[in-house]
Amino acid sequence: MDHRTGPLIVLEPSRLAGTRYGNRPTMKDVAARAGVGLKTVSRVVNGEPGVTPETERRVQDAIEALGFRRNDSARVLRKGRTASIGLVLEDLADPFYGPLSRAVEEVARAHGALLINGSSAEDPEREQELVLALCARRVDGLVIIPAGDDHRYLEPELRAGVATVFVDRPAGRIDADVVLSDNHGGARDGVAHLIAHGHRRIGFIGDMPRIHTAAERLRGYRAAMEDAGIPVAEAWMSLGATDPLRVRRAAEEMLSGPSPVTAIFAGNNRVTVTVIRVLAEQRRQVAFVGFDDIELADLLQPGVTVVAQDAAALGRTAVERLFRQLDGSLIAPEKIELPTRLITRGSGELPPAD
Amino acid sequence: MDHRTGPLIVLEPSRLAGTRYGNRPTMKDVAARAGVGLKTVSRVVNGEPGVTPETERRVQDAIEALGFRRNDSARVLRKGRTASIGLVLEDLADPFYGPLSRAVEEVARAHGALLINGSSAEDPEREQELVLALCARRVDGLVIIPAGDDHRYLEPELRAGVATVFVDRPAGRIDADVVLSDNHGGARDGVAHLIAHGHRRIGFIGDMPRIHTAAERLRGYRAAMEDAGIPVAEAWMSLGATDPLRVRRAAEEMLSGPSPVTAIFAGNNRVTVTVIRVLAEQRRQVAFVGFDDIELADLLQPGVTVVAQDAAALGRTAVERLFRQLDGSLIAPEKIELPTRLITRGSGELPPAD
DNA sequence: ATGAAAGCGCTAACAT
DNA sequence: ATGTTAGCGCTTTCAT
Numbered sequence: 024m025d026h027r028t029g030p031l032i033v034l035e036p037s038r039l040a041g042t043r044y045g046n047r048p049t050m051k052d053v054a055a056r057a058g059v060g061l062k063t064v065s066r067v068v069n070g071e072p073g074v075t076p077e078t079e080r081r082v083q084d085a086i087e088a089l090g091f092r093r094n095d096s097a098r099v100l101r102k103g104r105t106a107s108i109g110l111v112l113e114d115l116a117d118p119f120y121g122p123l124s125r126a127v128e129e130v131a132r133a134h135g136a137l138l139i140n141g142s143s144a145e146d147p148e149r150e151q152e153l154v155l156a157l158c159a160r161r162v163d164g165l166v167i168i169p170a171g172d173d174h175r176y177l178e179p180e181l182r183a184g185v186a187t188v189f190v191d192r193p194a195g196r197i198d199a200d201v202v203l204s205d206n207h208g209g210a211r212d213g214v215a216h217l218i219a220h221g222h223r224r225i226g227f228i229g230d231m232p233r234i235h236t237a238a239e240r241l242r243g244y245r246a247a248m249e250d251a252g253i254p255v256a257e258a259w260m261s262l263g264a265t266d267p268l269r270v271r272r273a274a275e276e277m278l279s280g281p282s283p284v285t286a287i288f289a290g291n292n293r294v295t296v297t298v299i300r301v302l303a304e305q306r307r308q309v310a311f312v313g314f315d316d317i318e319l320a321d322l323l324q325p326g327v328t329v330v331a332q333d334a335a336a337l338g339r340t341a342v343e344r345l346f347r348q349l350d351g352s353l354i355a356p357e358k359i360e361l362p363t364r365l366i367t368r369g370s371g372e373l374p375p376a377d
Numbered sequence: 378m379d380h381r382t383g384p385l386i387v388l389e390p391s392r393l394a395g396t397r398y399g400n401r402p403t404m405k406d407v408a409a410r411a412g413v414g415l416k417t418v419s420r421v422v423n424g425e426p427g428v429t430p431e432t433e434r435r436v437q438d439a440i441e442a443l444g445f446r447r448n449d450s451a452r453v454l455r456k457g458r459t460a461s462i463g464l465v466l467e468d469l470a471d472p473f474y475g476p477l478s479r480a481v482e483e484v485a486r487a488h489g490a491l492l493i494n495g496s497s498a499e500d501p502e503r504e505q506e507l508v509l510a511l512c513a514r515r516v517d518g519l520v521i522i523p524a525g526d527d528h529r530y531l532e533p534e535l536r537a538g539v540a541t542v543f544v545d546r547p548a549g550r551i552d553a554d555v556v557l558s559d560n561h562g563g564a565r566d567g568v569a570h571l572i573a574h575g576h577r578r579i580g581f582i583g584d585m586p587r588i589h590t591a592a593e594r595l596r597g598y599r600a601a602m603e604d605a606g607i608p609v610a611e612a613w614m615s616l617g618a619t620d621p622l623r624v625r626r627a628a629e630e631m632l633s634g635p636s637p638v639t640a641i642f643a644g645n646n647r648v649t650v651t652v653i654r655v656l657a658e659q660r661r662q663v664a665f666v667g668f669d670d671i672e673l674a675d676l677l678q679p680g681v682t683v684v685a686q687d688a689a690a691l692g693r694t695a696v697e698r699l700f701r702q703l704d705g706s707l708i709a710p711e712k713i714e715l716p717t718r719l720i721t722r723g724s725g726e727l728p729p730a731d
Numbered sequence: 732a733t734g735a736a737a738g739c740g741c742t743a744a745c746a747t
Numbered sequence: 748a749t750g751t752t753a754g755c756g757c758t759t760t761c762a763t
Contacts, residue, residue: 047537049756060734065758073732090533095513096459097756099450100739107493107514115482116475116689118672125470128496137510139461140494142482156491159449160461179444183401296673303676318472319650319673322657335470403740414750419742427748451740454755735762746751 048089057085068093099161107137108164108186108345109157111150114142119292119315119334120168123190126338127166134346136163145234147171158185164345166190166338172233174199186348188341192235193358200348201358202341204332206236206314209363210243211250213312213330214288216365218251221375222286222310225259226277228270228298229290232262240290240314259284265293267300274301278309285375286310292317299327310373316366326368336361402443411439422447453515461491462518462540462699463511465504469496473646473669473688474522477544480692481520488700490517499588501525512539518699520544520692526587528553540702544695546589547712554702555712556695558686560590560668563717564597565604567666567684568642570719572605575729576640576664579613580631582624582652583644586616594644594668613638619647621654628655632663639729640664646671653681664727666719675722682725685718 050064057064059078066074067082074082085091099105110127112120128138139157143150150170154177157165164186167174172195181187181197188200217225227244230237241262248255258280261273274297277284287302287309289295295313302309313329320327340359347353404418411418413436420428421436428436439445453459464481466474482492493511497504504524508531511519518540521528526549535541535551542554571579581598584591595616602609612634615627628651631638641656641663643649649667656663667683674681694713701707 051756054734061756062734062758063732066733069758075732078732090536092509092533092537093513094454094515094756096450096453096515097739098758100448100454100741100756101758103739105450114479116479118472118475121470121472121475124494125468125496128469128494132495137514138494140478140482140492141486142479155446159447160491161448161450179446182444183446299673299676317673319653319671319677322653323673323676324678405740415740416742416750417748420749423742429748432748448740451755452742454740454757455742457755733763735760737758737760739756739758741755742753743755744751744753747749 047094048091049094050091052089053082053085053091056089057081103161105161105163106135107139107160107162108166108342109139109141109154109160109162110166111141111143111153111157112168113145113170115140117293118318122335123168123338126335127342130339130342130346143168143170145170145231147173151176163349164188164342166341166345167194168192169194171195172235186345188345188348190337190341198356200341200344200353200356202337202344203358203360204236204337205360205363206239207243207246209330209332209365210240210288210290210314211247212243212363212365213314213328213371214244214247215250216328216367216371217286217288217310217312218247218253220286220310220372223251223253223375224256224282224284224286225253226274226284226287227260227290228273228277228287228294229260229262230265230294237262237290244288262290265291265297267297270294270297271301274298278305278307284309285377286312286371286373289313291315295327295329299323307376308373309376310371312371314363320366321368323370325370325373328365328367328369328371331364331366333361333364401448402445403448404445406443407436407439407445410443411435457515459515459517460489461493461514461516462520462696463493463495463508463514463516464520465495465497465507465511466522467497467499467524469494471647472672476689477522477692480689481696484693484696484700497522497524499524499585501527505530517703518542518696520695520699521548522546523548525549526589540699542695542699542702544691552710554695554698554707554710556691556698557712557714558590558691559714559717560593561597561600563684563686563719564594564642564644564668565601566597566717566719567668567682567725568598568601569604570682570721570725571640571642571664571666572601572607574640574664574726577605577607577729578610578636578638578640579607580628580638580641581614581644582627582631582641582648583614583616584619584648591616591644598642616644619645619651621651624648624651625655628652632659632661638663639731640666640725640727643667645669649681649683653677661730662727663730664725666725668717670720674720677724679724679727680722682719682721682723685720687715687718690715 053064054061131138141153147170158180167189168191174194174197190202193201263269289298292315316329316331407418408415421433485492495507501524512534521543522545528548528551544556547555617623643652646669670683670685
């Protein structure tokens, strides 16, 4: 993927045929009906002073009679601010992003801004497409959970003043605000927890290695193993897509053979749900720790020990920083790392089976 | 809440100070730099024919040199279509809405439209605020999971041609497209399932009665009981907020006393997670069926029997209908009801404890 | 207190 | 093949 401006027509109205706004009334229409000037209508609509109560009433009546609603497209064009921010994430349906989106929306709302939301489906080109479409709409700011690792295409936008914060994963090849979880430390703690409970043959199953969080968590795994002086076998590590088939195969492989792993560390919540299914089918007890908390983790037998990150805090921190960029109270880009928390529920405290 | 036009300033840019677009280059700037006319730039940017390759290259170079990005606000103002649709739901963080949002986004994307997303937090006023803000931005269409029960405030918008589809719950006091699950039938089937397994004292815990789905599911419960000739005690039914404390108390009450319920039917996924926790603490085995499927329901002991609805299909059906409204191939509003599916996993097949 | 005129950046319609 | 003009609906500026 290059970062040329390229064909600018990213998202086209396509089949959206039809009449312009279905002939909506404008301020001009309201003015005519109320027998006042256009500017007076504008004053009333925007609650500006300088209108007698009597005039105001006439205008309000006209507004209601016509079903007038201010056209914010025109307003935005004139004012230069859209009061909207864009959120680009990987998949709206992933439960990890639910609380994050909500946190972003809440803060945006508090600042009077709307949220435009899009999924990259973990595809760097689609991420770029989306981000540029949002920029074309002149969103005031962007919260990006990046799929790609080269964001130089954003340089003109940053220069033009689009507030931008990257979340969950760092920006690539540009200098920008970033809010992350302590992926390395969290994974290291989780694996160290397994080691402390007597495990030495520990498997790691994670997402695709090009994803920053996956790579960092793997590093954390390696660090914990090295700290304990345990040499890591290649067969204990499996990175790749998080679809159930791939993960299942990876887990089953680690659990078979002459010296199977006695514990598994899962790199994210999608991996966790599949690994737990596989472990439930095993005769032998296998210890487990997963990155990301999941709903009902406490009710499974055994309870699922996890390294939890605070998705809502990630979103909140990011968007708060974004609005501070917008009001000019922020100078240099920064990297913020939020701590993770080990929650012990049973699965991570099982002893080795052999 | 009235449905007057009211103060139109719903979401204001507030503290979003700053310069207009940070002085972004316009087509005029590009034209000047490339030494061509404004319209030629427009042609290049929009991939229209009638530009020699040589001229096109000059324009492209100028675009890159200046970091130009078309201002879609201006474009929208001229064209009358925003190529965006609004999705108003209850809570972005509720796992039920994840797949629904994603389905809406996917179809929107296929039609070249962006998604603007907002949560009503189950507050009718906030719903109206959001919807009207979206209308002011001239979204081409709205997908609404309504919190309120009076949508007459939308009449001017509908007349103006804003495509609108209600999902999960019906529209109130206006004639509009609606896509629902078969809440009544699903609940009736779920409760009948419990009855078939020998239960007679069955509790129902649901969401607030003013929410359509909650009321319908309660009706389904009553229907099943009546079909079986079982008189329903008031103490067996509890409707209210879905916060864990309220639900816990309701469940514990039904399970205590001289003749406790032997089975519980939960009205939605939020209720389910709490009731399952309560049941896990009971000495006695209590049968359970919940409305909405939940992740890992198959791995709990016993597996959780549910009446599943297809959230993605709800979203997809709704937004597809919306685009058919937009391209004019739709005439009268319709009510579409999608079937639910009973998934037996164990908890619903337990016999009565007494 | 009210209004007229200019112009935000783009596209449509019409020249050349 | 390319450019000119008008105007989308609003806000800004400046008169009255």
